[in-house]
Amino acid sequence: MKPVYLDNNATTRVDPEVVSAMLPYLTEHFGNPSSAHGFAAPSRQGMKTARDNVAALVGTGFADEILFTSGGTESDNTALITGLAAHPGRDEVVVSAVEHPAVLALVKRLEAAGRLKAHVIPVLSCGCLDRERYRAALSPRVAVVSMMWANNETGILFPVEALAEEAKAVGALFHTDAVQAAGREPIDVKRTAIDLMSLSAHKLHGPKGVGALYVRRGVKLEPIVHGGRQERARRGGTENVPGVVGFGKAAKIAGPRLRGDTARMRALRDRLESGLLGRIRNAMVLGASAERLPNTSAIVCADAEAEAVATMLGREGIAVSTGAACSAGSHEPSHVLKAIGTPVAAEFGAVRFSLSRETDDDDIDRALTAMAEIVARLRDRAPCTAEGRSSRPREAAYA
The missing domain is CATH 3.90.1150.10 (Aspartate Aminotransferase, domain 1)
Known part of the structure; x- marks a missing residue:
């Protein structure tokens, strides 16, 4: 049987079309995309196509707003660090009590180190966010708000578009962990006030170990991986080209379906x-x-x-x-x-x-x-x- x-919600099977798209970049198209010779060209083109496809899935018209990462956890961490760095005079963050540990663990660590004050917003018995407590926590002291689009355990959706508008009203950056939502809910980020959004390939029939962070134009990213000038100097390290290509293919399949x-x-x-x-x-x-x-x-x-x-x-x-x-x-x-x-x-x-x-x-x-x-x-x-x-x-x- x-x-x-x-x-x-833990992981999806990699689509056979995704595997087929990745294989050439594990064999003949093995060049480092940062190199100057001809072996690099196919890798660079593969990454460009993938970036375009991921951008299309989430509705941004600017492919350079997509930063490839190692997955949702790195994207979440980068978003929070970026939000804090964007407002050096602010030292508060707002998160929900049901965020992924990739958000909550970092917030707890930074709060214990005295680097921020966290407002952890409870949920109601239905699992929905307590909107009154959320609004009460927003103030000019808040640097960044992080609210997940969809909960990984219950599937409950938060009204992130409205939450983002309320966060922007006090001048805070708004991040959403959309790892579970992408490919399962329509996303048109350009119609929202969302500044930062985390994605992960393996939740939508792509490979593990690759994700993305949407970074709205005008937001100055604070890298957490330092090294070379890859990803427009936003994340050091040689790119995972096969994984990125697989992510792009998974995004291209998911959108129309x-x-x-x-x-x-x-x-x-x-x-x-x-x-x-x-x-x-x-x-x-x-x-x-x-x-x-x-x-x-x-x-x-x-x-x-x-x-x-x-x-x-x-x-x-x-x-x-x-x-x-x-x-x-x-x-x-x-x-x-x-x-x-x-x-x-x-x-x-x-x-x-x-x-x-x-x-x-x-x-x-x-x-x-x-x-x-x-x-x-x-x-x-x-x-x-x-x-x-x-x-x-x-x-x-x-x-």
Whole structure:
């Protein structure tokens, strides 16, 4: 029986067309693009084409606004450092409580070093940003705001275009981590006030180890990788030409397919959710009432720990991930689940299903059947009280 891969927010399978586009740059087109001889020309052209394709995917008319990096983490770090450097008289940043660790870990480190004051904006029980707290945190002391476009665990979308306008009103730079959104949500950055935007190739069927940072013209970038004058002196080091070419090809494929692919993924996701809620009592979808990515569903089942569910699904050949991290034998809820504050999610964790354009009806059918059976088995094994009920506290029915 073929494996079922439903962990596409972690990474996607590299598209065969992307592999084909990369191969020549691992063989005959091996020249360093910074060299002056003829071997460099194909590499330079490959990078130019890729830059044009990534620029088109996110809607900028200026290819030089795309800076290639090693991935989303480097892009996030560069954006935050740039935002702080842009306003040397300002020492505050605003982030959400559910940002990726690539943002939160750097902010925590810089705050501990006394380099900034962080405003960490909470989310509501629906997973949406607390807009009142966000507006209250904005002031002329804020250098940079970083708000993710789409959450990697729940798929919940933030209204980044509106958030960017509010940040610009106090003179702050605005960055968004769009790693999960690119290729799954329409992006037209030139119509927004966004200054900096992070992207990653391997979330849209490109290779790992390559990403990009959109840098709006007029924003002076502060490099964090120093060396040569590659990337217009914005990032030192010989470029990962095959990876960049692969990113460009993945972006070129994703753009024209976006509308059809997202509609199909949304229909499959909705069928998965309705099927699970119909078969599993005391189950809920995190962020069900919020705007979400079309491919993402985080399911919480009372009396069934997400880590156990994911492990048992894996034994059935079904790959998912969880909203809980297992460490030293104890299950700790992720920072996202803690921020949402749903007691049952904090206790049991969430199983995240993340689809791709390759997901089909058979994959959903397999996941539905296996998930319902696994949750039933886990609940049967749960410790019982004298009355015959699970000793775990239960929420009201969520479906």
